[in-house]
Amino acid sequence: MTTEATHTDQRAGGTTHAGLQAWVDEVAAMTTPDHIEWVTGSDAEWTRLTEKLVEAGTFVRLNEEKKPNSFYAASDPTDVARVEDRTYICSVDEKDSGPTNNWMDPNEMKDLMRGLYAGCMKGRTMYVIPFVMGHVEAENPMFGVEITDSEYVVVSMRVMARTGVNVLRRIEELGENAKYVPALHSVGAPLEPGQQDVKWPCNPEKYIVQFPEERMIWSYGSGYGGNALLGKKCYSLRIASVMARDEGWLAEHMLILKLISPEQQVYYIAAAFPSACGKTNLAMLAPTIPGWKVETLGDDIAWMRFGEDGRLYAVNPEFGFFGVAPGTNEHTNPNAMKTINKGNSVFTNVALTDDTDIWWEGLENTPAHATSWKGQDWTPDSEELSSHANSRYCTPIEQCDILADEYYDPKGVPISAIFFGGRRKTTVPLVTESRDWIHGTFMGATLSSETTAAATGAVGVVRRDPMAMLPFIGYNAGDYFQHWINLGKDADASKLPKIFYVNWFRRDEEGAFLWPGFGENSRVLKWAIERLEGKAAAVETPIGHVPTPESLDTSGLDMSDADIAAALKVDPEEWKAEIPQIEEWFAKFGDTLPTQLQVELDGLKARLGVE
Numbered sequence: 001m002t003t004e005a006t007h008t009d010q011r012a013g014g015t016t017h018a019g020l021q022a023w024v025d026e027v028a029a030m031t032t033p034d035h036i037e038w039v040t041g042s043d044a045e046w047t048r049l050t051e052k053l054v055e056a057g058t059f060v061r062l063n064e065e066k067k068p069n070s071f072y073a074a075s076d077p078t079d080v081a082r083v084e085d086r087t088y089i090c091s092v093d094e095k096d097s098g099p100t101n102n103w104m105d106p107n108e109m110k111d112l113m114r115g116l117y118a119g120c121m122k123g124r125t126m127y128v129i130p131f132v133m134g135h136v137e138a139e140n141p142m143f144g145v146e147i148t149d150s151e152y153v154v155v156s157m158r159v160m161a162r163t164g165v166n167v168l169r170r171i172e173e174l175g176e177n178a179k180y181v182p183a184l185h186s187v188g189a190p191l192e193p194g195q196q197d198v199k200w201p202c203n204p205e206k207y208i209v210q211f212p213e214e215r216m217i218w219s220y221g222s223g224y225g226g227n228a229l230l231g232k233k234c235y236s237l238r239i240a241s242v243m244a245r246d247e248g249w250l251a252e253h254m255l256i257l258k259l260i261s262p263e264q265q266v267y268y269i270a271a272a273f274p275s276a277c278g279k280t281n282l283a284m285l286a287p288t289i290p291g292w293k294v295e296t297l298g299d300d301i302a303w304m305r306f307g308e309d310g311r312l313y314a315v316n317p318e319f320g321f322f323g324v325a326p327g328t329n330e331h332t333n334p335n336a337m338k339t340i341n342k343g344n345s346v347f348t349n350v351a352l353t354d355d356t357d358i359w360w361e362g363l364e365n366t367p368a369h370a371t372s373w374k375g376q377d378w379t380p381d382s383e384e385l386s387s388h389a390n391s392r393y394c395t396p397i398e399q400c401d402i403l404a405d406e407y408y409d410p411k412g413v414p415i416s417a418i419f420f421g422g423r424r425k426t427t428v429p430l431v432t433e434s435r436d437w438i439h440g441t442f443m444g445a446t447l448s449s450e451t452t453a454a455a456t457g458a459v460g461v462v463r464r465d466p467m468a469m470l471p472f473i474g475y476n477a478g479d480y481f482q483h484w485i486n487l488g489k490d491a492d493a494s495k496l497p498k499i500f501y502v503n504w505f506r507r508d509e510e511g512a513f514l515w516p517g518f519g520e521n522s523r524v525l526k527w528a529i530e531r532l533e534g535k536a537a538a539v540e541t542p543i544g545h546v547p548t549p550e551s552l553d554t555s556g557l558d559m560s561d562a563d564i565a566a567a568l569k570v571d572p573e574e575w576k577a578e579i580p581q582i583e584e585w586f587a588k589f590g591d592t593l594p595t596q597l598q599v600e601l602d603g604l605k606a607r608l609g610v611e
């Protein structure tokens, strides 16, 4: 045997876990890759794969001085965001996918996709990525194995999840008792012998499919973000939400932050905002109010279980940040900037500067010339944007200077407050406190937001996005609401997190944001904490408790009293206009809508004086 062949054999790897090996063999027989590699997670492997991506033109190595060990990628212009209309929950019973998900019979879907998968990895390498969401030392480690034919995915998965040989060894130790989510991914672009590859292989036909009963994921056609990094939305939200329903916990689209008061009191807060509505920014907040400090635990996903003390504990299952690039800068998110400047990151669909650094709209030091994400010359006078609105940085969480030590605790942190928030130009005030858990669940269930570029489709359209989970609930959303209510009912009410509804995005008549946001959002965190402590005043309104102008700390804030009042305003007329939309939304659920939510709606109508 030649040295080269030995080397290849080592890479080929394999596992002593019979079930896993059988699945890998079955997928290989179906997709017919040229090679199979078991991903180890070693540095040498990272170097080899990133070099391969550079050679293929998918990656450009960035300036070592500015972004060490970092890469720029531009995707195919048709493959830039999650594809919600191509995302399916293939439960056995259609009813279980509910009115908010696409559904197809699981057997029909498998037949269809087997047709697509047949030979789809021809000419490519099939990578097997053992990973764990959360801690490998957790009581029930949440394993997954992603099979993919994309090196970009392998490299990104290494940043976003704990991957590699240590995880595989743990799966093998647990043997057939090890539960793992099989997650199959292909870009759907086989290569004929001698055929030149493109920089960003993908297929115009895309399917992002969850099989909830089997805890299994099949993804085809896309190489980007939540479509392809299957540990993230597909597993940690869609599949995990089904596990959570069955086992009595919550898998949520939430950041987790640690707030430290000037008196050194510590509070943990979780917050759910729809995609591209401010989770990463709030998670890494640099408070503008003196003496307050924020540390980060997570920016996108929270798994929450009740602890023995009756409190709700949250862990972040991820290992990196997949953050929206545009708008990120030294002012809005200095902590993200520090994190990415340490390197070891992948930047997708941003602009490439002439000194091989990256740039995007909103970043400081606008270059006189750059190459846009579409590969075109770009100058500040260009009509087109340099970066796609859903361009992203993918960066290791451990590089974040303000990462809280508790991130490493598999038990998680006890949550004191949950924020729901959306992007609304009108109607929704800066912050509203719910009366109790059920009212808070109602706020979450009726959460609305303007659509963003994080998913394909129209941007800026107001839609209901319950708990910021509309694209991520892996089952019937009516049952999901009931699950939230049940968890509250079974808990000690005094230990439940308090629920708040926030909106950083209200506009004035000229269309400008009323609230400065970002670091100033610390003022809202402070008010919420003072409400928990019984220290801050509030006005009772038909929709809940909002701050009195005096109770919100506005010292040093450059904002007129009129603007503060406008940001906090509850306008009954605007809310009356909201009612038919909520009714239409609730009507979708038929008899799966929990009666408690109907009671909440009736109460709101009565308080607003709506018939």
Ligand SMILES: Nc1nc2c(ncn2[C@@H]2O[C@H](COP(=O)(O)OP(=O)(O)OP(=O)(O)O)[C@@H](O)[C@H]2O)c(=O)[nH]1
Residues within 6 Å of the ligand: 273, 274, 275, 276, 277, 278, 279, 280, 281, 282, 299, 300, 322, 323, 324, 326, 327, 328, 332, 454, 504, 505, 513, 516, 517, 518, 521
């Ligand atoms: N006006 C305003 N914009 C904000 C604020 N916070 C975030 N944004 C902007 O909202 C966009 C998305 O913010 P992110 O924090 O990345 O959103 P996210 O919720 O983490 O998004 P996903 O990663 O898609 O789940 C960025 O362009 C931010 O600049 C805020 O307080 N005020």
Ligand SMILES: O=C([O-])CC(=O)C(=O)O
Residues within 6 Å of the ligand: 081, 082, 224, 225, 226, 227, 232, 233, 274, 275, 276, 300, 322, 454, 455
């Ligand atoms: O999943 C993705 O592609 C990015 C993300 O966090 C979201 O859209 O919420």
Ligand SMILES: [Mn+2]
Residues within 6 Å of the ligand: 253, 274, 275, 276, 300
């Ligand atoms: Mn997200």
